[in-house]
Amino acid sequence: xxxxxxxxxxxxxxxxxxxxxxxxxxxxxxxxxxxxQCRSIVKVRLKWVKNRSLDHIIDRxxxxxxxxxxxxxxxxxxxxxxxAKSVADWHKLLGLTVPVLRFLRRYPTLFxxxxxxxxxxxxxxxxxxxxLLLDSQEQSIHQNYESDTVERxxxxxxxxxxxxxxxxxxxxLKWDLGLPDNFEKILIPKYPDHFQFFKASNGxxxxxxxxxxxxxxxxxxxxxxxxxxMGNEYQKFKxxxxxxxxPMSFPRGYGAQKKVRAWMEEFQKLPYISPYxxxxxxxxxxxxxxxxxxxxxxxxxxxxxxxKTKRNYLRSLREEMILPHKFTRLFTRYPGIFYLSLKCKxxxxxxxxxxxxxxxVNPHPLARLRDKFHYVMRTGLLYRNKGANMIxxxxxxxxxxxxxxxxxSEEEEGETDDACYEVTSEIDDTSDEG
Numbered sequence: 001x002x003x004x005x006x007x008x009x010x011x012x013x014x015x016x017x018x019x020x021x022x023x024x025x026x027x028x029x030x031x032x033x034x035x036x037q038c039r040s041i042v043k044v045r046l047k048w049v050k051n052r053s054l055d056h057i058i059d060r061x062x063x064x065x066x067x068x069x070x071x072x073x074x075x076x077x078x079x080x081x082x083x084a085k086s087v088a089d090w091h092k093l094l095g096l097t098v099p100v101l102r103f104l105r106r107y108p109t110l111f112x113x114x115x116x117x118x119x120x121x122x123x124x125x126x127x128x129x130x131x132l133l134l135d136s137q138e139q140s141i142h143q144n145y146e147s148d149t150v151e152r153x154x155x156x157x158x159x160x161x162x163x164x165x166x167x168x169x170x171x172x173l174k175w176d177l178g179l180p181d182n183f184e185k186i187l188i189p190k191y192p193d194h195f196q197f198f199k200a201s202n203g204x205x206x207x208x209x210x211x212x213x214x215x216x217x218x219x220x221x222x223x224x225x226x227x228x229x230m231g232n233e234y235q236k237f238k239x240x241x242x243x244x245x246x247p248m249s250f251p252r253g254y255g256a257q258k259k260v261r262a263w264m265e266e267f268q269k270l271p272y273i274s275p276y277x278x279x280x281x282x283x284x285x286x287x288x289x290x291x292x293x294x295x296x297x298x299x300x301x302x303x304x305x306x307x308k309t310k311r312n313y314l315r316s317l318r319e320e321m322i323l324p325h326k327f328t329r330l331f332t333r334y335p336g337i338f339y340l341s342l343k344c345k346x347x348x349x350x351x352x353x354x355x356x357x358x359x360x361v362n363p364h365p366l367a368r369l370r371d372k373f374h375y376v377m378r379t380g381l382l383y384r385n386k387g388a389n390m391i392x393x394x395x396x397x398x399x400x401x402x403x404x405x406x407x408x409s410e411e412e413e414g415e416t417d418d419a420c421y422e423v424t425s426e427i428d429d430t431s432d433e434g
Contacts, residue, residue, distance in 0.1 A: 046260070046332060046333065046335055048332050048335075048340065049251050049335065051251065051339055051341075053355075053358050054339050054341060054350055054352075054355065055341050055343045056358070057350075057355070057358065058308065058341045058343045058344065058348050058350070059343045059344060060374065061306060061370075061374075062095055062096075062343070062344045063096075063103075063377065064370060064373060064374045064377065065094075065095065065175050066094040066095060066096050066103065067103075067107060067110060067373065067377055068175065068370070068373065069094055069175065070082075070087070070094070070100075070103075070104065070111070071110065071127060071131055071135060072181040073087075074111075074125065074126065074127050075127070075135065075181070076181070076182070080126055081114075081124045081125060081126040082124065082125050083116060083122055083123070083124050083125075084100075084101045084104075084122060084123040084124070084125075085122060087100045087101070087104075088100060088101070091103075095344065095346065097344060097345055101123065104125050106380075106381055107377045107380045107381060108128075108380050108384055109128060109130055109131075109376045109377065109379055109380030110127065110128055110130065110131040110376060110377060110380065111125045111126070111127065111128065111131070112125065112126050112127070112128045113125055114126070130376055131376075134369065134372060134373055134376065137369055137372075138366070138369055139180075141365050141366050141369060142180040142366075144365075145364075145365060145366070146187070149177075149178060149179060149180070149187070150187070150191055150194060151216055152177060152178070152303050153177065153179070153194075153195070154194060154209060154213060154216050155216050155276075155299075155303055156173075156177065156300070156303060157195075157207065157208070157209035158209060158212065158213070158216060158217060158276050159275050159276065159296060159299065159300065159321055160317070160320040160321060161320055161321075161322055162320060163208060163209040163212070164198075164200075164206045164207065164208045164209070164320070165206065165207050165317070165320065166200065166204050166205070166206050166207075166316075167184065167204070167205045167206060167207060168204055168205075168316075169313075169316040169317055170207060172310070172312075172313045172316070173304075173309065173313050175305075176304040176305060176306065176308070176309045176313070177303065177304060177305065178304075178305040178364060178366045184197075184207075188207070192210070193210055193211065194209070194210055194211070195207055195208065195209065195210060196208045196209075196210050216276075217274070217276040218274075218276075219274050219275055219276065219295065219298075219299045219302075220298070220299055220302035220303075221244055221246065221272070221295070221298060221299070221302075222244065222274065224247075225244055243268070243269060243270065243271050243272045244272040245268040246268065246294070246295075246298060246334075246336075246337050247337075247352075247353040248264065248336030248337060248352075249336060249352045249353060250335065250336045251335065264336065267287070267291065267334075270287055270288055270291045271288065271291075272291070272295060273288070273291065273292035273295055274295065275292075275295050275296040275298075275299040275300075279292050279322060284324070290330070293322075293323055293324065293327065293330060294330060294334060294337065296321055296322075296323065297314070297323075297327070297330065297331075297338070297349075298337060298351065300314070300317075300321070301338075301349065301350070301351040301354070302351060302354075305364050305366055305367050305370075306354075306360065306367060307350060307351040307353075307354025307355065307360065308348055308349060308350035308351065308354070309348070309349065310346055310347065310348050310349075311328060311331075311340075311346075311347040311348065311349055312346070312347070314327070314349070328340070328347070331349050335352075336352065337351070337352060337353075338350065338351065338352065339351075339352055
């Protein structure tokens, strides 16, 4: 149900809209946005609900990411191998909850163990032929989809208020954004008209966007609505006559909450602010700014290969993306858009619309290759050293996504351990690490 306040604001907006596109309208727009920001909508507090399907995906891909990072480290090594001693302290860096040596031995189809030439008791690890084959396929994907990678990186920089990102904040996102290993050496120098390195006042290296690109300044939400058959809805949005709504996928039991449903309807009616637009004129404490922040987080997650990333990685970009200090509460405040997972002793946020029935929707070619990578890992875990002989050749050489499938333990999207939500009249103001 549309509130009287909302109806009044629609009338005000219609009165303040210019009759011609060339008519100055700055004061009118400021007045409308002032009225809009003073509007209040229902506020609720939702109890966090576990989603076992997404938790399983995050748990699986934690090991997958660690294996890929170790593969890249072995490739970079001048000797072509790594010793157990050199990687002993890497478990936190790799996001592992087990010692790195045990992890390497767990996947013999990827990592081949042998004794050191001088120290017989020192285990060493090189890549197997299967791992080298998968790596060559990965390099081919990076080359074939290089323009897509460049565009994705440009979009990330365009969302920053200074159009720059510290390299120390970008490195942890490398795997999530699908950037090639050593991207700062093999990719960035090839595009001097897009990117530029420089040193910040604190001495840290940064990456800067050289030129703003209007063709990239269209969010994933806008592109998905433009591509759908929605009649005149998107045309109305571009004319400022309506707004865009975020896709929402709720756990069971959510829709029965009338207060929650009313709140979400009011939230969706707020104007959509593109993450590429200047938001400095918006009241930071308004509902309009909250929807803008939701849009920024939605866009950044949409740019990742697996539609998810760690909360700590977002925290390092908080100031540049103009996010509130306690932005993590937005993930649990909008559970139809985001899912916050506590698996693997860390906090990961995923975009719900990116997954359906335990699988990525429209997976990137790099995500398909990583599925093959995981299949090889799982085969090695099940059959140990005999696993290399258990991997069908067509899966390694072809894009056999259907043959690889998913684990039987994966559950359908929406399966939860708790279908109940706690609804109150205020937002929970407890402390937030974000």
